[in-house]
Amino acid sequence: MNANAKLFWILAVFFIVADAAYVVWSIVDHNARLAYSPVEAKNGFPVEWVGAVGIALTGVLSGFIAFYLGRTAASTGGVLAEDRPDAEIDDGDPEQGFFSPWSWWPIMLAAGAALLFLGIAVGVWIAFIGAAITVVSLVGWVYEYYRGNFAR
Numbered sequence: 001m002n003a004n005a006k007l008f009w010i011l012a013v014f015f016i017v018a019d020a021a022y023v024v025w026s027i028v029d030h031n032a033r034l035a036y037s038p039v040e041a042k043n044g045f046p047v048e049w050v051g052a053v054g055i056a057l058t059g060v061l062s063g064f065i066a067f068y069l070g071r072t073a074a075s076t077g078g079v080l081a082e083d084r085p086d087a088e089i090d091d092g093d094p095e096q097g098f099f100s101p102w103s104w105w106p107i108m109l110a111a112g113a114a115l116l117f118l119g120i121a122v123g124v125w126i127a128f129i130g131a132a133i134t135v136v137s138l139v140g141w142v143y144e145y146y147r148g149n150f151a152r
Helices: 001-038 040-041 051-076 105-121 124-142
Strands: none
Touching: 001 051, 105 124
16 A cells, blocks of 8 residues: 555656646746737636646645555555565455346346436436336345345
């Protein structure tokens, strides 16, 4: 996790430097356009704020993630397999849980969610059908092992 934190710190510094370069380049470009065509460039701002704020916030977000990963690594106290140079691939292979390879409920849930979002975008009446399919699919997936051939 220390390696991830260092990578995100490097990424945060990169985005802050890139934001400074973006702002300087935007000002230089505005001044060049002002000299070439004063009427067209006079109406605009010298800095393109959407890109400048977006790149700056990307750097801030990278800093937040780096801080979180660094604090999490410090609080666990243990060394992860990713941080050890002598680690094998199997060392970082934890148990992921139990999944049903024959289950059709995830496909139905995805279809219901797709209809739900399609209904939000196109027509509200489709969203009601999608919500019903989503609820039925979610309940079916949760209670899959309580009925039928695979009941426990």
